[in-house]
Amino acid sequence: MNTIALTKLDYSILCIYFVFVLGIGWALKKFMKTSEDFLISGRSIPAWVAGLAFISANLGAQEVIGMAASGAKYGIATSHFYWIGAIPAMAFVGIFMMPFYYGSKARSVPEYLKLRFDEKTRAFNAISFAVMTVFSSGISMYALAKLFETLFNWNFDFSIIISGIIVLVYIFLGGLTSAIYNEVLQFFLIVLGFLPLVILGLIDVGGWSGLQAKLASVATHHGYEAGAWTESWRHMTSTKANPMGVEWFGLVMGLGFVLSFGYWCTDFLVVQRAMAANSMSAARRTPLIAAFPKMLFPFLVILPGMIAMALTAGSSTSGFSLPQKDGEYDYNMAIPLMLAHYFPTGMLGIGITALMASFMSGMAGNVTAFNTVWTYDIYQSYIKPGQSDKHYLTVGRVTTIVGVILSIWAAYFAAKFNNIMDVLQLVFSFINAPLFATFLLGMFWKRTTGHAAFTGLVFGTIAAGLNHGLTMPESASSLVKGGWLIALFSQGPISEKVLHVYPSEMALNFWGAIFAWTTCFIVTILVSLVTKRKKTDEELGGLVYSLTPVPKDEHLPWYKRPGPLGVVVLVAALILNIIFW
């Protein structure tokens, strides 16, 4: 593949962005007086800022590169990650869960678990979460360096060091507020950077109908019905009818319910943004405000992938083709190559800066979440409790450095996968999937005990691991993709010995999540029935639904109330699903 030449103009735009990113950190430095200013923004962020940061923190490499890759590989069905796999969960966390997160005064999700259950449940969550954020941040970093090496022939180590240092400096100076402010900046940059790409691409392929016609030939060429790339639900009747290899039940339960709710409702990375809001009402509106741009993102990140596939199918006339890698298309190249294909120098600088911004926001989101969990839930709780606040502020700052160094180390784990999304789904299915069962029971059933929550989580995580170890996806190329337990205890090809062969990696992940959630849910209920709750009703006030007064919001206009806002969000998502059915 030829590298893309960037001009001085493109580099100048990138540098201006760096100056502003660092400037925001520097300007916020003087406000960082306590550990709470640094780690939880002193609960001072307006709802719209928190809302945009809420999606921007999730708008990392996996979103922009991975979703475009999926768009090329699977078509519009990728929108399930938004319209069924994000929006309902975002409405749920805003309306039903935020009152307990924000109202409990907990500083982190693990701390909520400690207040609601006990120390060991918190430790389990804090440690697993810390590990996960380091890996996610590492994946962002690796993907960035690898991509910039391939595209512009940038030195791999240089990319890692420069992106690491910039993220490190702006968080070190301005803490979570700096990360949140930069996420808002990054949000606009990503939208304004990719929107012209989509517009030009659509003009080129002859609009949506032109895209449909071109992708119909792609679908029939692969042996699917003509609409498999441009209709999101019609081909979900069986795993053989769509390129994702999933069917509607696994999709709705695995992705739409377990994985989606597990991520948006319990992942501290996103929840932290809402918890930094300046009031209960703002915290509850944060995910709902975020849901509006979120449901439009498929047009920004999936469409370019679909257009890239359409152009590749007609490469003789379009002059564009995705490169090959290991015998199939290198789908992760969809977005970067589209940028190079349509953007002249100048606009290309904006596109590259937007790409850089998406990597940095993903990385920074993980680093700030890691900071808070490490400082409050691990260091202050187990290593050195009872120190002055100044001490913990210093620890928070030092953790930023350690977090970035660990991320660099983790960057190499991402190397084995073709599609970054699958790695994250895999990690989430082990850790996040059972977690939502714990929160659901903890928040809405006051009988749930600490022992039960912990046992449920452990068994749920084991269930996910067992599913992954005893089954495999079709044509798995490595044990990281499944069947590792079988391979550990037997020799020769594992495909005949595994309990089940899923049609795709995604199907394996979805079903693993379903098993993990169900195991955790049942085990937690059973253990709750035979153990005694140690916390009194008074201690659980503000933490459990039946023991907490409902937040009053009748005095607010409808657009500031979570209930009506949530209904609008859900109806809008439903309409989008129907349009692209």
Next chain:
Amino acid sequence: MNIDVRLPIGLMFLIIGLILAVFGLISDPALYKKSLNININLLWGIFQVLFGILMLSMSLISAKNTRKKQANN
């Protein structure tokens, strides 16, 4: 926090938009063959300038209102 995030956002898009628009005006039209003969630098540069001005004015208006409120108190 006493910093309005719209200020740096507005400023950044104003600067980048200006650079892009000016470059769009003086650059060789042949450059835009790849963007379907649309001078995307000029058009999107102007759009970014407008967006920057919108953000800056929102930030200035809200600062003015806060000052007024403080004066009234």
